[in-house]
Amino acid sequence: MQYKTPYTPPTVTVDAVMFQLIDNALNVALIQRSTEPFKGEWALPGGYAPQGETTLQALERIVLHKAGVSILNDLSYIEQLYTFDSVARDPRGHAVAVTYMGCGQNIHPDQAKAVVTFFPVNNLPPMAYDHAEIVKYAHNRLIAKLTYTNAVYAFLPQYFTLAELQTAYEAVFGYELDKRNFRKKFLSLGLTEETDQMRREGAHRPARLHRFKSPDLEVLSRSFD
Amino acid sequence: MQYKTPYTPPTVTVDAVMFQLIDNALNVALIQRSTEPFKGEWALPGGYAPQGETTLQALERIVLHKAGVSILNDLSYIEQLYTFDSVARDPRGHAVAVTYMGCGQNIHPDQAKAVVTFFPVNNLPPMAYDHAEIVKYAHNRLIAKLTYTNAVYAFLPQYFTLAELQTAYEAVFGYELDKRNFRKKFLSLGLTEETDQMRREGAHRPARLHRFKSPDLEVLSRSFD
DNA sequence: GCAAAAGTGTTTGGGATACACCCATGC
DNA sequence: GCATGGGTGTATCCCAAACACTTTTGC
Secondary structure (H helix, E strand, O other): OOOOOOOOOOEEEEEEEEEEEEOOEEEEEEEEOOOOOOOOOEEOOEEEOOOOOOHHHHHHHHHHHHHOOOOOOOOOEEEEEEEEOOOOOOOOOOEEEEEEEEEEOOOOOOOOOOOEEEEEOOOOOOEOOOHHHHHHHHHHHHHHHHHHEOHHHHHOOOOEOHHHHHHHHHHHHOOOOOHHHHHHHHHHOOOEEEEEEEEOOOOOOOEEEEEEOOOOOOEOOOOOO | OOOOOOOOOOEEEEEEEEEEEEOOEEEEEEEEOOOOOOOOOEEOOEEEOOOOOOHHHHHHHHHHHHHOOOOOOOOOEEEEEEEEOOOOOOOOOOEEEEEEEEEEOOOOOOOOOOOEEEEEOOOOOOEOOOHHHHHHHHHHHHHHHHHHEOHHHHHOOOOEOHHHHHHHHHHHHOOOOOHHHHHHHHHHOOOEEEEEEEEOOOOOOOEEEEEEOOOOOOEOOOOOO
16 A cells, blocks of 8 residues: 555454453452463453454464363353554554453363453452453453343353343343343343253242253344343 | 564454435445455445554555545544454454444545445345354344433434434434334433424425434433333 | 325233242152 | 242333425426
8 A cells, every 4th residue: 555664563462351250249250360461360262363363363372271171162152352452552662452252151260370360240359451441341241242132141051040030131231131021032032942851940930940941142033122 | 562573463454334314214435445455345434554554544544545434533433342353353364353333423434535435234245254144243232222222313403303313223223213202201301402494395284303412422210112 | 285204192902010828749 | 837939911001104295486
């Protein structure tokens, strides 16, 4: 194009915001940095995206290496979040961060590789870089996804109770829903079907298990809440 | 971090999808490429994003230089769209494109700088790179924005008729709306107010002019259509 | 008076909301 | 029998959708 002067691109980095429900609360995976800058602080898992790899490929490789998690296999849903590019966000120099957000229900970081911990989104530690902002942005995006798509499935095992389903929504939205209205509305969407299995646990009536009819992300006919 | 081998970032580029209504149709600005690759083909205005500038700053500079349009001043609304990063999208080598989408109502490209033309989204020419895909993605995002925010304001002058407003929605959505229901619903949102001015043109009843109460982007209390 | 766009109301159906009690089980 | 969470129905209100005629102007 028109730039005769040597063109120097910014560094390109990738970061993953991985959500999972733990004890009925929405949690996000953070890794404790072992090197400067921000040594010892908590950060999103991520790293440098080199030429020749898509950002998602780079992220898969990096997160697998640093945290022992495969974002492609261990997450049930993943999407590109946003590209953060302010010049001062990395003290080492201008770094453009292409970020991704995903959800899973059985993510087990490999603690041998690094200190990786899930923190409740309502009780996050101080974070390196602009990662607190990124997590907040991801949470807002997630709320939106759950309202107009069937993305909740990403938080649930194959068979689940309606109470678990409702709890997933409540954990993401941050407020409680009416049980009768929730069930009526959700069932009317026709995304799930009853199974003939029940879960019995504790001194109370067993709960019927449901499952999603389709494993694919769909836009809802009527948006949720 | 962990990469001892020399790290080579991909090229970072920026591209702008600029929408404007022309003759009641949604149009997008394309520039005819004057150099290889894709010489002579139509493409989104864009270029290289160097270290030390945000992608939006780079885009402002590049689009001003290549098309004579200031995305910051000539667009009423702009947002980051998506980052396209497939390895093969640019034949010269791996280029990660951070794209933006915006809307205006009085965009006048400087034809002295390049051949810049607005094309109706329903009648686009063959396009360079993956730019057809990007325009389609932007159009979908725009439809979503108009359904849950007051972003239509970006297509309209300060004073406008309800017929113009409805036409803007129809041009973006691609289908027609019922006039009575449209007015009832839109007015009930309380975003606009009547003025005491009328527009008279042609052999028919003059139309009352309205204006938006606030120039800011807002999420609607009830989403639109 | 006629062509052309502006403007205006009512009916109906469905979904959202609010709300309280019985059911099945383990101990 | 009691504590615990699972499961269910109804009344009201508001909004979405469907639908056709009158008004104001220029010529």
